Amino acid sequence: MKKIKSLKKINWAAFIILMIGSLAMIFPFAWMILSSFKTVADVYTYPPKWIPSSWKLDNYAKVFDMIPFGRYYLNSIYTSLMQTLLQLALSICGAYAIVFLDFPGRRKLVTLIRSTMFVPMVVTLVPLYLIVSKLKGVDTYAGIILPQVFSAFTIFLLVSFFTSIPKDLCDSAKLDGCGCYRILWNVVLPNAKASISTAALFAFLGHWKSYTWPLIITNKDKYRTLPIGMKYLVQESSSEYQVMMAAAVMAIVPVLIVFVLFEKQLVKSITLTGMKS
Amino acid sequence: MKRFIAILLVALLCVTAIWATAVKEEVPDHGEKPELTKLKVWYSISGANGKFFEGQAAASDEAHPEIELELTYTGSYADSATKISAAKLSGDAPDVIVTAASQLYTGEDGNFAMEEDVKDPEFNFSDIQSGVLEYAKYYGRLAALPFGISTQVVYYNKDLVKAAGLDLEANPPKTWAEFMKVAKAVQKASAEGTWGFDTSDGVWLVKSMLSQNNNAVVELKDGKITPVFDNASGVEVANFWKNFIDEGVMPVGQHDNAEKKFLAGGLAFIAATSNRITRWPGSTTFEIGAIEMPGFKKQAVALGGSTITILATDYWKHDAAWALVKNVINTENQTAFAMTSGYLPIRKSSLELPEVASYIADSELYSVATKQLSYAWAFTHFAEMGSMDSFFWYALDDIEHGTKTPEESFKNAAAMVAKEIE
Numbered sequence: 030m031k032k033i034k035s036l037k038k039i040n041w042a043a044f045i046i047l048m049i050g051s052l053a054m055i056f057p058f059a060w061m062i063l064s065s066f067k068t069v070a071d072v073y074t075y076p077p078k079w080i081p082s083s084w085k086l087d088n089y090a091k092v093f094d095m096i097p098f099g100r101y102y103l104n105s106i107y108t109s110l111m112q113t114l115l116q117l118a119l120s121i122c123g124a125y126a127i128v129f130l131d132f133p134g135r136r137k138l139v140t141l142i143r144s145t146m147f148v149p150m151v152v153t154l155v156p157l158y159l160i161v162s163k164l165k166g167v168d169t170y171a172g173i174i175l176p177q178v179f180s181a182f183t184i185f186l187l188v189s190f191f192t193s194i195p196k197d198l199c200d201s202a203k204l205d206g207c208g209c210y211r212i213l214w215n216v217v218l219p220n221a222k223a224s225i226s227t228a229a230l231f232a233f234l235g236h237w238k239s240y241t242w243p244l245i246i247t248n249k250d251k252y253r254t255l256p257i258g259m260k261y262l263v264q265e266s267s268s269e270y271q272v273m274m275a276a277a278v279m280a281i282v283p284v285l286i287v288f289v290l291f292e293k294q295l296v297k298s299i300t301l302t303g304m305k306s
Numbered sequence: 307m308k309r310f311i312a313i314l315l316v317a318l319l320c321v322t323a324i325w326a327t328a329v330k331e332e333v334p335d336h337g338e339k340p341e342l343t344k345l346k347v348w349y350s351i352s353g354a355n356g357k358f359f360e361g362q363a364a365a366s367d368e369a370h371p372e373i374e375l376e377l378t379y380t381g382s383y384a385d386s387a388t389k390i391s392a393a394k395l396s397g398d399a400p401d402v403i404v405t406a407a408s409q410l411y412t413g414e415d416g417n418f419a420m421e422e423d424v425k426d427p428e429f430n431f432s433d434i435q436s437g438v439l440e441y442a443k444y445y446g447r448l449a450a451l452p453f454g455i456s457t458q459v460v461y462y463n464k465d466l467v468k469a470a471g472l473d474l475e476a477n478p479p480k481t482w483a484e485f486m487k488v489a490k491a492v493q494k495a496s497a498e499g500t501w502g503f504d505t506s507d508g509v510w511l512v513k514s515m516l517s518q519n520n521n522a523v524v525e526l527k528d529g530k531i532t533p534v535f536d537n538a539s540g541v542e543v544a545n546f547w548k549n550f551i552d553e554g555v556m557p558v559g560q561h562d563n564a565e566k567k568f569l570a571g572g573l574a575f576i577a578a579t580s581n582r583i584t585r586w587p588g589s590t591t592f593e594i595g596a597i598e599m600p601g602f603k604k605q606a607v608a609l610g611g612s613t614i615t616i617l618a619t620d621y622w623k624h625d626a627a628w629a630l631v632k633n634v635i636n637t638e639n640q641t642a643f644a645m646t647s648g649y650l651p652i653r654k655s656s657l658e659l660p661e662v663a664s665y666i667a668d669s670e671l672y673s674v675a676t677k678q679l680s681y682a683w684a685f686t687h688f689a690e691m692g693s694m695d696s697f698f699w700y701a702l703d704d705i706e707h708g709t710k711t712p713e714e715s716f717k718n719a720a721a722m723v724a725k726e727i728e
Binding site for chain 1: 346352353356357376378379380381382385388389392393395396398569570588589590591
């Protein structure tokens with residue numbers, strides 16, 4: 030009886046629309062997983078075939094044959110995590126300074142930081158390489174990680190959240206004798222967990238798929254990351270989509286883990302800010 | 307008088323002797339040959355072809371214990387251009403590069419050492435196909451060597467063509483006008499939504515068409531490049547391109563999807579690179595055929611693919627690099643690479659090998675591609691040719707969308723190329 034009542038309460042129109050939306054989101058994901066088991070003929074069949082004619086793990090094995098997948102995978106995890114952590118540390122400090130501190134030239138500094146968002150990466154690529162090369166950063170983890178740590182986007186994402194924290198809280202903490210770092214650690218951060226999770230998720234995703242900079246700054250397999258390996262699978266003559274899909278399935282796992290870890294906080298931050306995209 | 311002549315002769319002898327000694331002293335001292343020479347080799351060949359190249363390079367490495375290779379994949383042609391340029395600027399350039407138009411990187415420095423390298427009697431320079439060789443030149447001078455060379459081939463869906471009652475093996479279209487009729491007939495006889503013709507690389511095809519219409523794309527005069535693709539013969543090609551759209555044979559701006567559409571059976575003809583030959587057969591539900599590219603006033607196909615060059619300027623490094631280049635493009639290795647990758651053999655001797663002759667006899671597609679080699683052509687390569695390709699794309703986009711007339715589109719593109727060169 031209870032079940033019937035709860036079914037009656039459902040807004041069926043909204044339910045159907047959301048179902049269609051969900052299926053549309055799941056479609057490429059399901060296609061990727063199914064294609065990773067297909068043969069070449071299955072991939073190009075028209076009309077498209079959902080289910081592989083035979084389920085084989087050959088494509089997964091081929092990924093490991095073609096590229097040092099394990100090495101690239103570990104490098105990607107290490108560099109993405111380090112970049113995310115350093116980027117968060119820098120951005121939190123930057124956002125805190127912008128929102129809570131008054132200092133001469135603050136507005137100019139904000140404009141300067143914001144302006145970096147309008148410079149395309151391709152413009153800075155060669156000069157950045159020259160600097161890192163002079164500092165002997167080619168083929169080093171530091172060379173991959175450090176130049177990608179600063180992000181105006183993350184700073185301003187956090188700024189938009191930090192401004193919603195009542196200044197009275199910080200003022201009270203000041204009256205209690207707290208310094209800048211204590212206020213940041215004990216007052217701001219506990220109130221900004223959701224926003225930091227969102228920023229962390231965006232940062233990790235950005236670094237996980239970062240391709241051009243790691244390609245430019247590394248020559249040895251020892252330091253190369255997964256996106257470079259994935260690009261190697263994109264055969265110039267004709268891509269073997271089934272192999273690429275197998276690699277993509279394996280590559281997506283850490284992203285899913287990060288998403289699952291931060292999902293609650295992400296939803297909370299979206300609810301708090303009304304940010305829909 | 308005799309005395310005077312004798313003194314003069316002695317003086318002349320002394321001067322000659324001093325001069326000869328001086329010249330002898332000018333012979334460069336390259337120092338002692340190092341026991342081990344390390345070479346950085348960067349290449350933009352990926353996937354199975356990349357693996358094959360790595361295997362060949364490794365074999366060369368083993369055959370030369372005095373050389374150690376560090377192989378680095380550098381991404382797509384565009385990625386490689388950024389990486390190589392940045393490395394050159396920082397003074398950390400690789401020693402050997404295999405990428406599209408690699409000759410730009412040596413040519414721009416006035417480095418034409420390749421012209422001397424190829425005189426090596428072990429190399430058999432005259433064996434390289436002359437048309438193909440043009441593809442490795444910079445401002446008309448040899449600055450690289452061809453490596454993974456391809457041309458566009460017109461592939462077709464045999465099932466659709468057969469259903470339209472045509473026999474292209476017996477009667478292939480020789481001109482683009484004939485081809486248009488054939489493509490329209492096949493399209494008409496096929497299911498709704500099937501397109502007659504498309505290409506995955508419009509710019510490449512247009513260059514072939516320009517040459518077929520006796521247009522050189524650019525002209526080199528007194529060391530200066532001038533775009534000529536906007537003259538009357540070029541505009542004729544642009545107008546013909548518009549006909550593809552107006553006749554409803556080719557979809558507007560769908561080139562990125564052309565190959566997928568063809569493989570899915572929704573496209574009757576496609577002009578695509580010859581290196582699909584080793585990949586496509588067997589991956590479709592229909593049989594794939596190929597015809598020689600139709601022409602206008604003559605037959606011509608523009609060359610594409612990668613070239614190999616040596617950036618190392620140090621004598622011993624250059625020497626080691628040449629040993630590698632010589633090895634990867636000897637008849638045996640080039641033939642193996644061509645037959646695995648679908649690239650075309652750059653050596654005449656490759657075509658005489660029994661395995662190649664048998665492959666050509668068995669593969670209709672490869673047979674067409676190798677026939678096209680006899681009229682393969684390359685326009686004069688110059689520094690701004692990458693920008694020219696972008697301007698060509700804008701022009702084709704304008705033609706297809708009807709935002710400019712074909713003449714305006716080509717004139718505009720040529721003006722932009724000229725400005726870029728200036």
